[in-house]
Amino acid sequence: MSRQLTLFDIEPISKSTATYCGARASRSRQLLEQKYARYLREDLRLGKLVSYVGNKDVPLLRLYRYKEAFSFRFVDEFITRFGLDSNDYIFDPFCGMGTTLFAAAQRGIPSIGIDRLPIAVFIAQTIPLFLTIKPGKLRHTFEQLKAQVAGAEPAAVAMDVAIMGVAFAPETLLTLRKWKSAIDTLEQPLRDIFLLLFFSILEPCSYTSKDGQFLRLRPDKNVAHPEEALARKVTEAEQDLRRIRDLAWDIPFPYPSVILGDTRALRDVSFCRSPTAVITSPPYANRYDYTRTYSLELCFHFVRNFAELRELRHSLLRSHIESRLEEREEAPHPAVRELVGFLRENGRRLNNPRIPDMLTAYFVDMQKAIQEWARALCPGARVAMVVDNVRFQGELLPVDLILSELAEEQGFTVQEIIVARYKGNSSQQMGRYGRIPVRESVVVWRKS
Numbered sequence: 001m002s003r004q005l006t007l008f009d010i011e012p013i014s015k016s017t018a019t020y021c022g023a024r025a026s027r028s029r030q031l032l033e034q035k036y037a038r039y040l041r042e043d044l045r046l047g048k049l050v051s052y053v054g055n056k057d058v059p060l061l062r063l064y065r066y067k068e069a070f071s072f073r074f075v076d077e078f079i080t081r082f083g084l085d086s087n088d089y090i091f092d093p094f095c096g097m098g099t100t101l102f103a104a105a106q107r108g109i110p111s112i113g114i115d116r117l118p119i120a121v122f123i124a125q126t127i128p129l130f131l132t133i134k135p136g137k138l139r140h141t142f143e144q145l146k147a148q149v150a151g152a153e154p155a156a157v158a159m160d161v162a163i164m165g166v167a168f169a170p171e172t173l174l175t176l177r178k179w180k181s182a183i184d185t186l187e188q189p190l191r192d193i194f195l196l197l198f199f200s201i202l203e204p205c206s207y208t209s210k211d212g213q214f215l216r217l218r219p220d221k222n223v224a225h226p227e228e229a230l231a232r233k234v235t236e237a238e239q240d241l242r243r244i245r246d247l248a249w250d251i252p253f254p255y256p257s258v259i260l261g262d263t264r265a266l267r268d269v270s271f272c273r274s275p276t277a278v279i280t281s282p283p284y285a286n287r288y289d290y291t292r293t294y295s296l297e298l299c300f301h302f303v304r305n306f307a308e309l310r311e312l313r314h315s316l317l318r319s320h321i322e323s324r325l326e327e328r329e330e331a332p333h334p335a336v337r338e339l340v341g342f343l344r345e346n347g348r349r350l351n352n353p354r355i356p357d358m359l360t361a362y363f364v365d366m367q368k369a370i371q372e373w374a375r376a377l378c379p380g381a382r383v384a385m386v387v388d389n390v391r392f393q394g395e396l397l398p399v400d401l402i403l404s405e406l407a408e409e410q411g412f413t414v415q416e417i418i419v420a421r422y423k424g425n426s427s428q429q430m431g432r433y434g435r436i437p438v439r440e441s442v443v444v445w446r447k448s
Contacts, residue, residue: 028335032401039417047421049074050386050440055099059240059247060127063233064200066097066120067210070281070386075103078279078384084109091275093263093369098124100279101256106249114261114269116316118302119199119294124258126196129189131249135241141190142234146227148182155180158299160306163215167206167296175226176205180300195301197237201229202296214292264368266376274378281386282317282369285362285399287352289313289320318361325357332367333402336360339395346393355392367406374410374447383412383445386420389438400441412445
């Protein structure tokens with residue numbers, strides 16, 4: 001497992017760009033590093049805020065582990081940096097579990113978020129509903145559900161998805177399906193609230209782990225009993241409801257707007273006005289397939305069979321290995337084209353030959369997204385976006401700089417590129433190509 005690098009392990013960013021880009025660095029990547037050197041600055045304090053770890057102690061946001069999220073404090077910090085208030089309108093085009101929307105609401109700022117992954121949209125829509133529940137109600141409802149489970153018919157799930165056949169012990173799967181049926185009988189908002197708590201126990205009740213690029217099987221894992229796991233989660237939620245009352249948190253109506261949609265095509269999204277700020281983080285070009293990571297949740301509620309899961313997979317932003325490249329699609333930036341060309345020539349050394357297609361498709365999609373933001377945002381709108389640079393075959397691709405240049409082509413001005421942390425690579429990569437830092441950055445733009 002790679003560890004987070006410290007300043008003592010890495011080459012500082014003031015070193016030559018050739019060192020950062022690698023021995024075979026392309027001219028395009030060197031020029032990018034030189035062009036944006038004056039915008040790059042370190043704020044390694046943000047390193048703890050750009051991951052989900054920062055939400056582990058935040059009421060309600062801690063209830064469901066959406067591991068690709070950034071923290072509540074990150075959003076709060078950039079709301080302050082941008083000087084946003086109730087007159088603004090925040091947009092998160094990759095809203096995930098809704099951290100941006102929830103944090104904005106606590107500051108009284110209207111917001112809207114979209115995501116293409118239905119489990120993400122569900123979590124983002126449901127978290128604010130907890131604020132409508134009085135302490136004690138969840139525990140009372142849980143006791144009522146316990147009395148119904150034994151006689152409940154098992155809920156239908158997408159059993160033709162392979163992982164469902166091996167993720168659970170048979171008796172655990174049957175119990176979970178009965179709990180799902182019982183929960184489905186509840187009235188709103190309790191139904192969705194208990195579904196969120198139910199989704200949060202699927203991983204601990206299974207032989208799987210959300211680890212790396214996939215949902216990995218851990219046959220020796222000590223799995224939780226569904227009723228006990230849900231009871232603990234209800235206790236956590238009740239604790240959060242009491243903490244929220246002490247914090248005097250509230251979300252004024254209307255609640256943040258959350259839409260199942262695609263940031264590559266925003267014309268059908270009903271903004272109440274032009275957004276004045278974006279605080280977001282897109283999927284990284286790191287081969288992670290969200291339909292695999294969250295396949296248990298999807299199979300229990302959001303898809304009926306493998307065909308629907310596969311269709312969803314191919315509708316997401318193309319950041320994963322199964323991304324399909326359309327005929328004549330070409331990466332919209334020379335640095336990407338050069339690296340893709342190099343990787344195709346050396347494809348026999350790649351651990352997956354589809355990586356060049358994935359990189360091409362990813363930047364085509366991100367260019368479309370940026371074009372849509374340029375059209376939808378109001379003049380002067382600010383953007384803070386967390387992105388991760390990537391490394392393949394020892395060659396680093398500065399995603400933060402490439403997206404910044406694509407943004408400039410759409411009328412954005414780059415204000416700064418903040419290095420939040422440096423990340424290591426796999427031991428195999430380091431052993432073969434050396435210890436070279438990989439930036440995780442916050443790009444900050446303004447629409448001209």
